[in-house]
Amino acid sequence: MTDYTLAKDTDAKLDIIEHINQDHTAELMSIVHYYYPNIEMTEAFIKDISNEGMLVIVQSLTKTRELYVEFKLEGDIEEQILYLAYMVKVKQGKDLNSNKKQYFEVIGKERLTQNMIRLILQSQTPLPSNYAGYTYGMLLKVLNKVPERPISNSTSSIAIKLAKKYGNQALLWFLKHLSSKHRYQIVETMNKDVRLYTLRKACSSIESDYINKGYMDIFTHDSSPGSLWAASLNIGDVIFSRNESEDKHEHLSTGQCVLIADETAYPALAGILECWDNTKLPHIIILSQKQSEQAYFLEDSDNQHAIEHTTNYLPKDAQIHRIICNYSEQGSKVIEILKGIDTIDATWGALENSSAKAVRYYLRNERNLSGKQNRIKGYWRADKDLK
Ligand SMILES: Cc1cc2nc3c(=O)[nH]c(=O)nc-3n(C[C@H](O)[C@H](O)[C@H](O)COP(=O)(O)OP(=O)(O)OC[C@H]3O[C@@H](n4cnc5c(N)ncnc54)[C@H](O)[C@@H]3O)c2cc1C
Incomplete structure (x- = not known):
């Protein structure tokens, strides 16, 4: 990778590498397989990314090697990888819009x-x-209830019409020849x-x-x-x-963990707590914009049998921190709490995108948590944060 230009924003690059290595290794393996169809592969991880391509560590039963995958577009690195994943799906004859209904x-x-x-x-x-x-x-x-909306003539709808008429190959060609801004709009439209x-x-x-x-x-x-x-x-x-x-939580099974959730992540946090198998109780940071939403979690697990199935419990004796404030202040308030926790071995958290970034960067740069142990995600984007 020495001949290639390094991505300017190291934190953003690490975010993408960690995200793909944690949640999208199957897609990464498909990309590698497309470029190197004859190699054996049991696992693949991104080692580094430049503006022109990515260096992937590929493991097989007998050896580990580094392979280079060149990007196809001009654009930011997240778009490059998304496009490669789309391209491979199309080449494999898969529908871009669905993996499983x-x-x-x-x-x-x-x-x-x-x-x-x-x-x-x-x-x-x-x-x-x-x-x-x-x-x-x-x-x-709702199935069979909502009529199809008429399609307008925006760039996004042209792309969707193309995909319908000529198939995904046409959409792929179209995406490749669009400006970065329009590509983003199309992906947004497809997911709207x-x-x-x-x-x-x-x-x-x-x-x-x-x-x-x-x-x-x-x-x-x-x-x-x-x-x-x-x-x-x-x-x-x-x-x-x-x-x-699925979401992976093996990293939470030992050590001192910190769990963080805003309202959108309460269901995931409640599930993680229900399946908790670490003998050490976690610190739990519960965020909300209004006091009323904190009632989602009850603290008294002694009452478990008295209260019906709808209730979500916090483990007895865990350290609970409740923060009620506007989403834009949640990142800094979480960091204040984290500063007061001596040992942090592993984290899971989900909150608004900019706040999640601030917390993730604090844990990475100030508390030296590796990507594997530092799983703080943006679950939604405030308007101002949209590209
Ligand atoms: C992996 C994952 C799992 C998720 N699980 C859940 C879940 O179980 N339950 C759940 O409720 N959500 C969950 N979310 C979040 C959910 O997908 C988003 O909140 C949702 O996309 C927002 O959609 P919307 O239609 O409400 O608002 P949008 O159409 O996205 O946005 C409309 C407006 O509302 C604002 N906005 C969006 N979300 C919020 C918010 N939370 N608070 C204040 N303003 C907001 C936006 O900035 C925009 O102005 C999850 C997200 C991810 C990534």
């Missing part, structure tokens, strides 16, 4: 706090038992009716011999599309996801 019937709905709506869902196919942090990309639709929601819990109902029931807890706010969709759903409606992904 999962249908759910809404069998119940309840309000957990002033702003949190729980959907109780039933599935005809087994749901994952490792539900902690498991996420679905839900289409904000999709929102990620976590499977809060999965279990089987008495009559079922597989895991067929799940909860999704949706934080509603400001008449946003996701909030309106959740509010509009009725018992009997069928809803569906376009893709799904």
Whole structure:
């Protein structure tokens, strides 16, 4: 990589490397396989990224080697990798829009706090038992109820029309020849009716011999599309996801951990706590913009049997820090708390994107946490943060 120009923003580069190495190694392996079809590979990790390409460590049963993958576009490195992943999918004949559809019937709905709506869902196919942090990309639709919207003549809709008419190859060509700004708009448009929601819990109902029931807890706010969709759903409606992904937490099984969640990450945090197997109790930082949302978590686990299934418990004797403030101040308030914790071995957290970045950078640069131990994610973007 010595002949190549180094990415200017080291923190941003490390963010991308850590993100791909943690959550997208399958896609990375597909990319490597496309470039080097004849090599054996059991695992692949990005070692470094320049503006022109990435250096990948590829492991097989017998050896470890470094391979170089050249980028195809001019643009930022995140876009480059996204484009390569799209390109490989198209070459493999896969649909760009979906990896797996999962249908759910809404069998119940309840309000957990002033702003949190729980959907109780039933599935005809087994749901994952490792539900902690498991996420679905839900289409904000109810099957057969919402008519198709007319397509306008914007750049994004031309791209989508092209994809429909000539297939994904045409869309790929189009994406490659667009400016970075337009590419971003198209990816946004393709995802505009999709929102990620976590499977809060999965279990089987008495009559079922597989895991067929799940909860999704949706934080509603400001008449946003996701909030309106959740509010509009009725018992009997069928809803569906376009893709799904698991979340990994092995790094939390030993040492002193810190867990951080805003309202959108409460369901994932509750799942992680339910499956907790580390003998050391974590520090838990619970963020909210309003006092009312803190009621999602109860602290008295002695009452577990008295209170019904809807309740989420914090482990007894864990160190709980509750922060109530505007999302824009949450990053600095979390860092203040982290400064007061002597030992931090591993973290998991999810909050607004800019705050998440600030916390992740603090843990990386001031507390020397490696990417594997430093899993702080942006779960949503405030408007000002959009490109
Ligand atoms: C892996 C993952 C798992 C997630 N799991 C869940 C989950 O289980 N439950 C859940 O509720 N969310 C979850 N989220 C977040 C959820 O996907 C986003 O909150 C959602 O995309 C926001 O969609 P929206 O339609 O409400 O608002 P958008 O259409 O995204 O935005 C509309 C407006 O609302 C603002 N906005 C968006 N989110 C918030 C917020 N939280 N607080 C204040 N203003 C906001 C935006 O800045 C914009 O102005 C998850 C996200 C990820 C990445």
